[in-house]
Amino acid sequence: MTHGTTDERTAIRLDRIRKSYPGQTRAAVEDLSLEIPEGRIVVFVGPSGCGKTTTMKLINRLIEPTSGRIHLDGTDVTEMPAHQLRRRIGYAIQQTGLFPHRTVADNIATVPKMLGWNKARVTARVDELLQLVGLEPGTFRARYPKQLSGGQQQRVGVARALGGDPQVLLMDEPFGAIDPLNREALQNEFLRIQSQVRKTIVFVTHDIDEAVRMGDRIALFSQGGRVAQYDTPENILAEPADGYVADFIGAGASVRRLSLLLLGELAVPDWPVIGQSADDAEVAAAAARCARDRLLVLDADRRPTSWVPLFGPDRERGEKLPVQGSMGPRDSLFDALDHMLSTNTSVVAVVDEEGRHRGALEMDSVRSLINTAGRREPSGPPQEV
């Protein structure tokens, strides 16, 4: 079965690929057919030894398939000289693989120099890439890898992989050695870069959270390079294809799914509001019409400022309660829940891109949004941050 995509252009097509290493009783990749869409991030995820790295190395022919064909942009590249192919494909790996005795600039310049670019063009490209990955060229150009933090080295690794402006970027556990906090920052940074460069990216990880965060699409591998499910993160979490996938994504799947449900894409319930200058009579009239335990106060620009409690001790004290931060369109249901729990409030205001009132969420409405959020089609827009 080909694990394909719907209406997108296919950048890479693996056609019945098999790879047996010498002396292996079972092939590392038995019979894999897979289409990778252009300009998206496809994440290979799965347990150790299931053939993720082998598949990735087959794409840029660091290793040769035992049988099967590989197509890049519709052209069969299985017989193309490997060095020619690799210029079109950037490669970034864990531990960065930077040359220790070369400066940051020299490392990033590797492919541009190989391509025969002149000095001025190479220098301009190095600086452009350093800027792109958030490293100030003046500070970092002349440093050596050991003079950088792990995260900075990883950024240089990404910059180097992008050096010759390849169509395709292969990334093998690029953030594997980074601590969780910096790792999340690097992931976000990388998604920001991708929203600018729009490369076709194959990203290997064994971490399902990283796969969900990074992937436009996830290929979940099982032993022998089999793809157990190839789908959007949303669909894999919501509808695992079988018991193997369900086990791999584990018990945290519903929580992970929450983080994919963005408020901007959901129907947020309205909430009764009053203006900032409302007097007691207006508040009383609004309260009489209101089935909630509080009214939301908006300023003249319709931005939420505070809550007026209608019941309980807060009401008796006659105090307004501060809004304590509202949720925007790019916040997720997970963020909304987290906010409620960490601020110990039962309701959170939701605003639009400009910070204006959209509605509000309570636990009950979060629950019903989770239940009604349907499947999303795999052909959704590329992930942006």
Ligand SMILES: Nc1ncnc2c1ncn2[C@@H]1O[C@H](COP(=O)(O)OP(=O)(O)OP(=O)(O)O)[C@@H](O)[C@H]1O
């Ligand atoms: N050079 C090699 N020679 C022989 N066997 C190999 C070689 N490289 C990988 N293998 C075997 O092929 C299988 C697939 O390995 P591969 O590295 O592709 O898995 P992986 O999914 O990337 O694993 P991990 O997450 O541990 O990196 C494993 O059984 C591995 O032992």
